[in-house]
Amino acid sequence: MxxxxxxxxxxxxxxxxxxxxxxxxxxxxxxxxxxxxxxxxxxxxxxxxxxxxxxxxxxxxxxxxxxxxxxxxxxxxxxxxxxxxxxxxxxxxxxxxxxxxxxxxxxxxxxxxxxxFPVMASSEYDVTFAAPAPMLRRLFDKAKFAISTEETRYYLNGVYMHVADGPEGRSLRCVATDGHRLARVDAPVPAGAEAAPGVIVPRKTVGELKKLLEDDEAEITVSISETKIRFATPELALTSKVIDGSFPDYTRVIPLHNSRRLEVDAADFAAAVDRVATVSSERSRAVKLKLDQDRLVLSVNAPDTGAAEEELVVAYDAEPLEIGFNAKYLLEIAGQIERENAVFMFNSPGEPALVREGDDESAVYVVMPMRV
The missing domain is CATH 3.10.150.10 (DNA Polymerase III, subunit A, domain 2)
Structure with missing residues (x-):
């Protein structure tokens, strides 16, 4: 050669x-x-x-x-x-x-x-369809932060890709969760994908997929079987085994009746959470959110190192509420918000919160509260 x-x-x-x-x-x-x-x-x-x-x-x-x-x-x-x-x-x-x-x-x-050199056997795929790279990139990028790293729950170590009934009809959906936070992201179903089996795409594959989806003009051919998934362009092909396991029924943990609505500038909120969390050296770094009429007070109280507090002007007109969250989880979710405003829907201090971008329900996030 x-x-x-x-x-x-x-x-x-x-x-x-x-x-x-x-x-x-x-x-x-x-x-x-x-x-x-x-x-x-x-x-x-x-x-x-x-x-x-x-x-x-x-x-x-x-x-x-x-x-x-x-x-x-x-x-x-x-x-x-x-x-x-x-x-x-x-x-x-x-x-x-x-x-x-x-x-x-x-x-x-x-x-x-x-x-x-071992060459991965080319299996017969049940379904093959084409999808634009930006659409697939959005599905995986917005979901992957919630992938679990706990090896014992191996079925959560990836992104669950499947066709589901969404708020605006059927959609191609990616879901990831680690039990503390959850991401659910929808896109229109590409032609030919309606019969695609649900598969769990492993964490490593999701990371490598980013390199394949860089080109905004690219059309990606996706082939899926019960055991493998393949993403391909004329120049590049990524083939992966899928995780052999059943993804849990995630719909049960997405709250449907949370009525206390907070609307806040996503960038301002993330910056404030980051600042107040600085005083805590703990890995969990619980941040308390205290809400009353159009006012949000973020606070951290770390007995060993100190305390911090910051106030934000927000849109909130429900009953007063005090609730705590892991600062890292709040920052990760705020980082997914591409529009100006993030909307949080709360119920009570002990129940999970639902987060979305404005009134767009094509990407929703769930985060479990912490005691503070």
Whole structure:
């Protein structure tokens, strides 16, 4: 194999690949990427046996062929080469080395046989549909902060993607929860997606998916089966196993009858929460919200370090209320609000609050209160 490829193109592909490759693995081949050259381009493939990414990049192919090489080492080499460099990759089958030449720089890396590289079996998918990248990016970006990191509840370690009945008819929905907060985000159902099975997309896949959805003009082909999900463009494909488990009935924890309505500027609210939480060194950092007529007082009382209080002018005309929340959860939810105002719907100090952007119900968040 002998190819020449532009440094920026190779760096972008290697950045995507090395995100999938585990730094510590007991299987040496999984530390490598598979480079296959043919025609007028090359494909760069990486996997950890659960997630696989394949990137097709333009290249000048002098000699077709394939080999595998250490992903992180190659990424670091390419990253440190000067901008605009042309990178030559030449695999010498006799010595089993990959020679990398760029300008006056020359590297020689050990390789492993391409036959040893595991390729994820291409299963038959139940449903395939196309969706614009910005729509999918919104669904996953707004939900992913609520993914659980508790490994014992593995079925919560991802985003549940399914077709559901929404406030404005059927919708493609992403849901994530860790038991303390919940995010539910809706989008119109793309043509052909109506029969899609509900799947739990793992946390790692959601993180890698961000790189695939960067292009606002891209149309993403989504293929779903009971065990796998695949997101693809003509140049890039991300295939992942889905979490084998049942996502809980999240509809039971979304409050429907909260009647105390608070409307507040999202940026001002987030900044005030951040400021008052500074005095607390605790990880939980409980912030108390004290509400009465058009006034919100945020306060933190940390016996070991001190106290803080800040007042905001808000729209609130219900009965007075005092309720506490984890500051981190409030900041994460406020960070999802793209419009100017956040709307909080409360019931009582011991019941969860519902949060949305103005009157838009396509993205709603639920947060459990804390004792303060």
């Amino acid at each position: 002998k190819i020449s490829i532009e440094r920026a193109t190779l760096l972008k592909a290697m950045s995507r690949a090395q995100g999938v490759v585990e730094r510590r693995t007991t299987i040496p081949i999984l530390s490598n990427v598979l480079i296959e050259a043919s025609g007028d381009g090359a494909s760069i493939r990486a996997t950890d046996l659960d997630v696989e990414v394949v990137d097709r990049v333009p290249a000048m192919v002098e000699q077709a062929g394939a080999t595998t090489v250490g992903a992180h080492t190659l990424h670091e080499i390419v990253r440190k080469l000067p901008d605009g460099a042309m990178v030559s990759l030449h695999h010498d089958a006799a010595s089993e080395r990959l020679h990398i030449v760029a300008g006056r720089s020359h590297f020689s890396l050990a390789t492993l046989p391409r036959e040893d």
